[in-house]
Amino acid sequence: MNDVSDAFMISKILLVEDNESNRDMLSRRLVRRGFEVVTAADGESAIRIIREAKPDLVLMDMSLPGINGWDATRIIKSSSETSAIPVVALTAHAMTSDREEAFAAGCNGFETKPIEMDKLLATIDGLLARKRGPNADA
Ligand code: MN
DSSP states (O other): OHHHHHHTOOOEEEEEOSOHHHHHHHHHHHHHTTOEEEEESSHHHHHHHHHHHOOSEEEEESOOSSSOHHHHHHHHHHSTTTTTSOEEEEESOOOHHHHHHHHHTTOSEEEESSOOHHHHHHHHHHHHHHHHOTTTTO
16 A cells, blocks of 8 residues: 555655746646646755755756855755755756766756756656665566
């Protein structure tokens, strides 16, 4: 019984993105794919929402007003309460240094904009499966 309900548990994603149209579009696409989506438009509210809503995964725009995505990720990863939540960096820069910087800040995945939905969904699925543990699909 528990196995069945676990398998159908809806994953909650926090989407952090300051650009309203990008945020709305990506949010709608994720909802259509069956995710519960909460959103934040800046690093401060992202950190607050992560502590309060405990999302299963965070999609983090790196370029944000105030606390940027790198610093927000460092803060999330430095707290034992939130450090296990996977963070996927979203950035318009595809340079190797950006990727390295995102992973150095604690990001668990990295996607460049414009977002390729299939690629992003594969990254999300991989990180959620890893988080659920090796026997999740058994
Ligand atoms: Mn931005």
